[in-house]
Amino acid sequence: MTETLTGWAATTKDKPLVQMELPLAQWNEYSVDMNITHCGMCGSDIHTIDEGWGPTAFPCVVGHEIVGVVTRIGDKVTNIKVGDRGGVGPECYSCQKCPTCLEGYQNGCERGYTGTYNGKLPNGDKTYGGYADKWRGDSRWVFKVPDSMSSEDAACFFCAGVTTYAPLKKFNVNEKSIVGVLGIGGLGHFGVLFAKAMGATVVGMSHNDNKKEISKQLGCDDFINTHNESDLARYRKKLTHILCTGTSNDFQWGTFFNLLHVNGNFMNVAAPEWNFPELSPLQLLMSQISISGTAAGPPDIMQEMINFAAEKGLKPWITTYKMSDVNNAISDFRAGKPRFRFVLEN
Ligand SMILES: NC(=O)c1ccc[n+]([C@@H]2O[C@H](COP(=O)([O-])OP(=O)(O)OC[C@H]3O[C@@H](n4cnc5c(N)ncnc54)[C@H](OP(=O)(O)O)[C@@H]3O)[C@@H](O)[C@H]2O)c1
Ligand SMILES: [Zn+2]
Ligand SMILES: [Zn+2]
Incomplete structure (x- = not known):
């Protein structure tokens, strides 16, 4: 049977x-x-x-x-x-x-x-x-x-826990890190909790202002609305890591490369139903950052x-x-x- x-x-x-x-x-x-x-x-x-x-x-x-x-x-x-x-x-x-x-x-x-x-x-x-x-x-x-x-x-x-913990650990997030968590959803909120627990300064990054207050309650030290130019300018070349857990489909590499400090890490865990845009070799090498993915x-x-x-x-x-x-x-x-x-x- x-x-x-x-x-x-x-x-x-x-x-x-x-x-x-x-x-x-x-x-x-x-x-x-x-x-x-x-x-x-x-x-x-x-x-x-x-x-x-x-x-x-x-x-x-x-x-x-x-x-x-x-x-x-x-x-x-x-x-x-x-x-x-x-x-x-x-x-x-x-x-x-x-x-x-x-x-x-x-x-x-x-x-x-x-x-x-x-x-x-x-x-x-x-x-x-x-x-x-x-x-x-x-x-x-x-x-x-x-x-x-x-x-x-x-x-x-x-x-959601392991998917965010694994890259934060692999790329050595610690007290000196300034981590942008892109997309404050299920994965993103774990990204905030884990990065804070590892001692980092954490910046919540959302596609609009709806989660500005709640992301601070969650523990974020600051907040970037990724469609707000002055928010983006404030963090130019400041982040050591971006943990990408979700984005809108107008995603542009340049927006995020501009936020990362030299030798920074763009760590993708999002799996949207659309592709990332083309990335030119020159744009990648000039940015001096590393891009990774984790399953x-x-x-x-x-x-x-x-x-x-x-x-x-x-x-x-x-x-x-x-x-x-x-x-x-x-x-x-x-x-x-x-x-x-x-x-x-x-
Ligand atoms: N790598 C892996 O092993 C792994 C494991 C689990 C899940 N995933 C993938 O990771 C992604 C996130 O999963 P999740 O469970 O965290 O989903 P979720 O709770 O829905 O979070 C996704 C976030 O993406 C952001 N987003 C940005 N632009 C958006 C838009 N135009 N419409 C809707 N959301 C938008 C939202 O955050 P803001 O409002 O803050 O912008 C939203 O909260 C999914 O693609 C999932 O398949 C991958
Ligand atoms: Zn899952
Ligand atoms: Zn095997």
Whole structure:
């Protein structure tokens, strides 16, 4: 008999999600089963439902900021036990044999990692995400939720948290850094929390003035409206880092290069449905900055990030919705209402 989950599935891009029974992945010695208690709502969930990045394999249950209670583990599982609270992010499997995996960068797996939803495991099973009652997957991508953190607070660390922590850490953000966080949404607000916790001066950067006050409440030391020339002029060549989590589609490289100090870093984590504009080699070399990209984070960084967040007592700004209210939560997300993350609760 096939074991099943009950999830809120997208069946086509233009319809509300519907509740549906779907097969759990085949059990193996590394498997973990969890009863999902919480799942954050990420911008990537919406891109996938909308097929904004390309075709989606419907039916698709999105959600990759999952926290649940472990109900069963395979014989080879050592990192988590029945009754523990586990967290899962956007990546749930990689080959573990290629040089990149062996170096600890499983999120850059040379054979491609398996996404927590809209993905395929090596045996061909489809992956289903956290807008559901149950999750089954590989223990090596399940992380223990620190005791000091509530499950609802923990959930969105597993994507939005790690995606912002990883580049800030990689590019050595510290007390001397002046970090611009571009886009104060779900990811952006974690960018602010983590950069502050690393000791940096943080400048919130938004596409209009709507979040000017709230970004200061969040902890930003200052604010730039990216469509306000005098705000931009004030920070000319002042920032050591820009963490790009979202922009409007009139994005121009020059606007942001002008804000970065020599040897600065433009760290992109946003994945909009449009391309960045052309960048001339001359513009790049004259700017003397580095451009990078990050896809969530590998297992080691995931555990490090959640431990760091617990140690620093970081608290995300979230609003909870009942899982059964998921379609209303999606409408509110599309309307730009999160301040700053929505979490679905079973
Ligand atoms: N690299 C990764 O591994 C990874 C992981 C998770 C998500 N992502 C991607 O990162 C992006 C952000 O995700 P999120 O969950 O943080 O989404 P979100 O909460 O919707 O935040 C996106 C932000 O983009 C900004 N923005 C600028 N111009 C906009 C416009 N014209 N319309 C709407 N928003 C605009 C907004 O901030 P302001 O109002 O402050 O301008 C908005 O809050 C998505 O593309 C998502 O797919 C990437
Ligand atoms: Zn995500
Ligand atoms: Zn690999």
